[in-house]
Amino acid sequence: MSLLARLIYRALVWKERQRARLGEPSGVEEAGEGPAHLATGKRGETLAYWYLRRAGYTIVARNRRLHGVELDLIGWDGPVLAFIEVKTRTSLVAGPPESAVNRGKRKRLIKAANHYMGHMRRLERKSVTYRFDIASVAWDPQAGFQVRLIKDAFKDQD
Numbered sequence: 001m002s003l004l005a006r007l008i009y010r011a012l013v014w015k016e017r018q019r020a021r022l023g024e025p026s027g028v029e030e031a032g033e034g035p036a037h038l039a040t041g042k043r044g045e046t047l048a049y050w051y052l053r054r055a056g057y058t059i060v061a062r063n064r065r066l067h068g069v070e071l072d073l074i075g076w077d078g079p080v081l082a083f084i085e086v087k088t089r090t091s092l093v094a095g096p097p098e099s100a101v102n103r104g105k106r107k108r109l110i111k112a113a114n115h116y117m118g119h120m121r122r123l124e125r126k127s128v129t130y131r132f133d134i135a136s137v138a139w140d141p142q143a144g145f146q147v148r149l150i151k152d153a154f155k156d157q158d
Contacts, residue, residue, distance in 0.1 A: 008053075009051055016146075069111065084133045098136040
């Protein structure tokens with residue numbers, strides 16, 4: 001685990017706790033970041049990225065667009081390539097963040113991942129084990145955004 005990743009993740013968690021402690025709304029618009037929901041999603045993705053780095057993942061791509069579908073994060077977890085979908089929510093009224101990865105979204109992610117894997121196989125000429133993970137980022141009024149990783153969240157056959 002990288003010292004840098006641990007330090008940056010700690011700093012981000014500290015910043016989120018400060019925002020929560022000061023009562024700052026979770027979806028606040030950041031200067032120059034556009035609508036609040038986009039700023040919230042960007043904060044969630046950044047937190048998830050450093051959480052995964054701290055957990056030992058080697059991230060090889062961020063926000064990779066294939067066939068009109070964006071793969072949020074792609075990274076190695078040891079010998080396994082993980083396609084990580086990041087979902088961020090400021091409220092649990094509609095359910096936990098991971099519930100937004102419905103059947104249609106899973107199918108689109110699988111199609112994009114298969115395209116990525118086909119390209120990778122042509123370049124490397126070897127078989128690679130892969131899976132789909134979800135980084136669920138939820139707002140906690142006392143602690144700010146919190147990340148929960150769901151490994152192998154769904155299968156290629158979905």
